[in-house]
Amino acid sequence: MSDLILHHYPTSPFAEKVRLILGHKQLDWKSVFIPMVMPKPELTALTGGYRKTPVLQIGADIYCDTSLIGDVLEQLKPAPTLYPEALEGAARIVAQWADSALFTASMAYNFQPVGVAQVFAGAPAEAVQAFVADRTAMRSGAARMASTDAAATYKSYLRRIANMLQGQDFLLGHQPCLADFATYHPLWFTLDRTPALAGILDATPEVKTWMTRIKAIGHGKSSKCSADEALQLARNSRPASLQGEVFQDEHGIALGSQVLIAADNFGLEPTPGELVSATRTRYTLRRTGDRSGTVHVHFPRVGFTLKKVSP
Incomplete structure (x- = not known):
């Protein structure tokens, strides 16, 4: 290979x-x-x-x-598989939701002023302006969700994720699958890149424990x-x-x-x-x-x- x-x-x-x-x-x-x-x-x-x-x-x-x-x-x-037997469709559907709806809400929440200050700590103002202009162009004029609306949506999504974890270590069972990796990455940004805003995770301790399990998987070599x-x-x-x-x-x-x-x-x-x-x-x-x-x-x-x- x-x-x-x-x-x-x-x-x-x-x-x-x-x-x-x-x-x-x-x-x-x-x-x-x-x-x-x-x-x-x-x-x-x-x-x-x-x-x-x-x-x-x-x-x-x-x-x-x-x-x-x-x-x-x-x-x-x-x-190990990304698509456990009989759960491939569910794994793909959850991943598609996470990569779109969850990602959109979480990033709108993360990029409120206190989050921007942490993401770009020490960076020159021109770098921040370039990033904002770049992402605005990527949205092709579409409006960005307000951070207040995003916070409410993000909290609802976190409660749903916590519900999925009741009685099991991962979202669709006892082994991680595509759904876990797709759902994890927007939350990882909140915890890792905008820790001043990571208190939003405290109301769902099941989610935080699950995140620790996912992080422990690592990145390979x-x-x-x-x-x-x-x-x-x-x-x-x-x-x-x-x-x-x-x-x-x-x-x-x-x-x-x-x-x-x-x-x-x-x-x-x-x-x-x-x-x-x-x-x-x-x-x-x-x-x-x-x-x-x-x-x-x-x-x-x-x-x-x-x-x-x-x-």
């Missing part, structure tokens, strides 16, 4: 989700740190436009979005890698074969077409390329660049849109 390379930054909640999955599966991986805000020239040289964090690279195959990254890691090392080394590996590698994949056409777009793929609600930068695969769960684009060579960039179907490029 080629090296697993995670493009991320230490304070990214979604990267924490994947780092814990890597630890759960006891996988060795290489770490490439990327900027928190655009521009991200080394990352977009690999992805072709996608800029969200994290991105997983295996040779010349580039995997976008944590839902797809989880599936890839599950295929590489099925045990990582080693540093430079962005240039990652790009060189992509250039020197060939994408994995797509033979045997079943084409599922939902759009009337033939394989070989030039298309654009973009997230459907946040971070809408499109990625252009040649559609070389469309299975029931993912899309794959072939792209060639001077810095990356020929790569395959993979996206999940859920949460992304596919459009044909007009001639």
Whole structure:
């Protein structure tokens, strides 16, 4: 198996989700740190436009979005599983809720003034302004939840999580699964990055105890890698074969077409390329660049849109 390379930054909640999955599966991986805000020239040289964090690279195959990254890691090392028997659907549904509704409420709560002061302690004012401008652009004009509304919503969600933990160590049973890692990462940000606001967790001690169990899983074994080394590996590698994949056409777009793929609600930068695969769960684009060579960039179907490029 080629090296697993995670493009991320230490304070990214979604990267924490994947780092814990890597630890759960006891996988060795290489770490490439990327900027928190655009521009991200080394990352977009690999992805072709996608800029969200994290991105997983295996040779010349580039995997976008944590839902797809989880599936890839599950295929590489099925045990311990992210999807306990008879609970795969529930694990995916809880994870999708956590990555969207829970994340949105928790971040709106975390980024009230006292939280911002802790996240950016010691940083120059320009760095804070750049971050705010970057995330505003990612929302594409959508309004951000008020911190007061977010606090009430976050508390309700925490009570629901506590209820799920009654009589068991993890959200869906006695072993951690995808639902746990997805639910943990927004709460981790509150506890780790905005501790002045972490008192919101005190009313749900079951949740705090569960968080201690998840944190103890760790991140596996990582080693540093430079962005240039990652790009060189992509250039020197060939994408994995797509033979045997079943084409599922939902759009009337033939394989070989030039298309654009973009997230459907946040971070809408499109990625252009040649559609070389469309299975029931993912899309794959072939792209060639001077810095990356020929790569395959993979996206999940859920949460992304596919459009044909007009001639």
